[in-house]
Amino acid sequence: MKGWMRLAVRLYPPGWRNRYGAEFGALLEEVGPGWRDFWDVVRGALAMQMKVLWSFRNVIAACGLAGATIAALVAFQMDNRYVSNTVLRVSTPAGAKTDEDALAKQLQQVQEQLLSRSSLAGIIQRRDLDLYQPERHRVPMEDIIQSMRTQDIRISPLQPAGGRVANAFQIQFSYADPVRAQAVTRALAARMMELTAAKGGAPDRPAAELEVLDPASLPDQPIYPNRLAIAAFGLIGGLATGLILIGARRWPIVAATGIGVAIVAGGLSFLIPDRYVSNAVVRVTPTESVNDLIGRALSQEVLLGIIQEPELDLYHRERARRPIASVVESMRHDVQILLVRGSHGNGELLQIRFSYGDRHQAQAAVRSLLTALREAQTMEPSNSQAPARPAFEILDPPSLPNQPVFPNRLMIALLGLGAGLPLGAAVLWVRNRRTLKAV
Numbered sequence: 001m002k003g004w005m006r007l008a009v010r011l012y013p014p015g016w017r018n019r020y021g022a023e024f025g026a027l028l029e030e031v032g033p034g035w036r037d038f039w040d041v042v043r044g045a046l047a048m049q050m051k052v053l054w055s056f057r058n059v060i061a062a063c064g065l066a067g068a069t070i071a072a073l074v075a076f077q078m079d080n081r082y083v084s085n086t087v088l089r090v091s092t093p094a095g096a097k098t099d100e101d102a103l104a105k106q107l108q109q110v111q112e113q114l115l116s117r118s119s120l121a122g123i124i125q126r127r128d129l130d131l132y133q134p135e136r137h138r139v140p141m142e143d144i145i146q147s148m149r150t151q152d153i154r155i156s157p158l159q160p161a162g163g164r165v166a167n168a169f170q171i172q173f174s175y176a177d178p179v180r181a182q183a184v185t186r187a188l189a190a191r192m193m194e195l196t197a198a199k200g201g202a203p204d205r206p207a208a209e210l211e212v213l214d215p216a217s218l219p220d221q222p223i224y225p226n227r228l229a230i231a232a233f234g235l236i237g238g239l240a241t242g243l244i245l246i247g248a249r250r251w252p253i254v255a256a257t258g259i260g261v262a263i264v265a266g267g268l269s270f271l272i273p274d275r276y277v278s279n280a281v282v283r284v285t286p287t288e289s290v291n292d293l294i295g296r297a298l299s300q301e302v303l304l305g306i307i308q309e310p311e312l313d314l315y316h317r318e319r320a321r322r323p324i325a326s327v328v329e330s331m332r333h334d335v336q337i338l339l340v341r342g343s344h345g346n347g348e349l350l351q352i353r354f355s356y357g358d359r360h361q362a363q364a365a366v367r368s369l370l371t372a373l374r375e376a377q378t379m380e381p382s383n384s385q386a387p388a389r390p391a392f393e394i395l396d397p398p399s400l401p402n403q404p405v406f407p408n409r410l411m412i413a414l415l416g417l418g419a420g421l422p423l424g425a426a427v428l429w430v431r432n433r434r435t436l437k438a439v
Helices: 002-009 014-030 035-053 056-077 100-114 117-124 141-152 178-199 227-250 252-269 287-297 300-307 316-321 324-334 359-378 409-438
Strands: 082-091 153-158 168-175 209-214 276-284 335-339 348-356 393-396
Touching (some): 100 178, 117 141, 117 178, 141 153, 141 168, 252 409, 276 359, 287 335, 300 359
Antiparallel strands (some): 276 348
């Protein structure tokens, strides 16, 4: 049995053995230990090891290493993103009169057409490109187009360098495949050149040509993800987690209160109804009465008609307990008609947004608002001196939102954690004061 006891003593940390090992060995020689004593020694050794393992240094080091490892594994699971770019220059034929303002407006219109839904959908569905194939099986086409327009495509002007390069701009496209990124950049440049040529040559439009200064590049290195930076953030997150664990062990009341409030806040957030936002972009005219046009489209008669459409039946519960005028005001609050850009020659760009608890009804309501805008435009009083108006043009049809924009349940839970930790600290402080008074 003494041999087993010596083995059990070896389970203690080295610091303890160096300090108490000789004294404990002498004690074993004097007494006759039994199996109960053996298990007591083993249990004490395990408890001592746990205390050592839960030391500040060990916990922080282990959590930091775990965080960096997990972040690195996640980073290597991310798809690479490659960016191809091309540079185009705007030029005019020799001897042609050029109005810089009119030329800028023309190029702005060309860019809007290039980034319109029909143009981008055509590029996405081209057989030789077949872009976003995995996403198209699970995400609506409207969301893919919006993501391509706002995240993957970038058109930016280049500042002249000593007057050598004027009216130049760069087209960039990022994608997971470098060959397709180059092909799409080339297709965007070709499409922009076609649109510019189609718009030029009219009496009221300056002649303009686009030429390629730098052809679409074939990227050899991804720009995303930065795996080293992700691993560094994982290390920081792991260190923070280690601090939280140390704090939870030393101050369990604070940790329990914070986690409890976070769970309650996160649970209550599921009682908040989801809100979906559908968007559409249109070009309307004339520019001098666009505010009156919006006012007619958002009049009480128009909104009431949309609310009471049998196919929509909006605000059904609110209409059962509130006056109809109050319900109309609620819809007016949920509708936004925003001026996307300033005035230009052929009208104004308007973005129509509507938020509602059902994503299909949100899309249908925006469709009805577009109809109301079109009808309000035709009702404008005629003015013989006003310029001729182009047709009402829908650049982006109403989108079908895939994810709600409200509430952000993760943020609510984090706010609950942030509120719960100080509350737990206050509870601990009160408890310690009562203990000191009792002593």
